[in-house]
């Protein structure tokens with residue numbers, strides 16, 4: 001028997017669960033607050049999310065289908081990313097409910113808002129880190145054949161950063177102490193960042 005299981009996604013994976021997002025994982029969570037032009041607040045988690053550039057800092061997430069967050073950002077050009085942590089895991093999960101556009105998921109998840117400084121969209125008050133963002137691009141993704149998918153990549157420039165003072169130790173951001181949660185595979189798996197999983201390695205000099 002071949003020691004590698006091989007499949008072509010276009011023909012199905014043939015396994016009990018799609019391994020794709022269990023392999024590319026755990027992934028950081030884009031917990032995105034946004035607001036419609038009419039002022040309805042929205043909050044939802046997106047784990048097809050990451051950071052892509054330092055200067056200017058750019059982050060992005062993929063909306064699989066045209067969801068409220070995407071529509072709000074198209075309308076206002078603004079959003080806020082909030083760090084999802086272990087104490088906020090239940091609220092983060094509650095905020096993913098497929099609620100109608102007029103439902104404020106801050107209220108649904110029992111979360112208070114805190115004002116942003118630059119953009120009009122508020123932050124999750126209890127989240128220790130938030131990025132205020134201005135939308136830089138919205139790209140409808142396509143497959144290798146050039147066919148359009150039903151997915152939109154929303155990119156934003158980080159224009160304001162809020163960090164809880166407790167997470168700055170001698171001015172250094174304490175990732176290990178942040179209790180950040182990450183999305184893994186399957187219907188329910190998450191990981192929490194802990195100090196025990198930290199290891200360090202410096203880039204080699206060349207030559």
Ligand SMILES: Cc1cc2nc3c(=O)[nH]c(=O)nc-3n(C[C@H](O)[C@H](O)[C@H](O)COP(=O)(O)O)c2cc1C
Pocket residue numbers: 029042043044045046047048049061062063064065067068069070092093095096097098099183
């Ligand atoms: C941890 C987590 C990660 C998620 N990641 C994504 C994602 O990357 N893309 C997506 O379209 N939906 C994702 N979802 C589902 C959305 O959160 C869900 O569809 C939500 O209702 C969208 O809200 P909105 O319509 O208010 O934007 C995720 C849900 C959870 C719990």
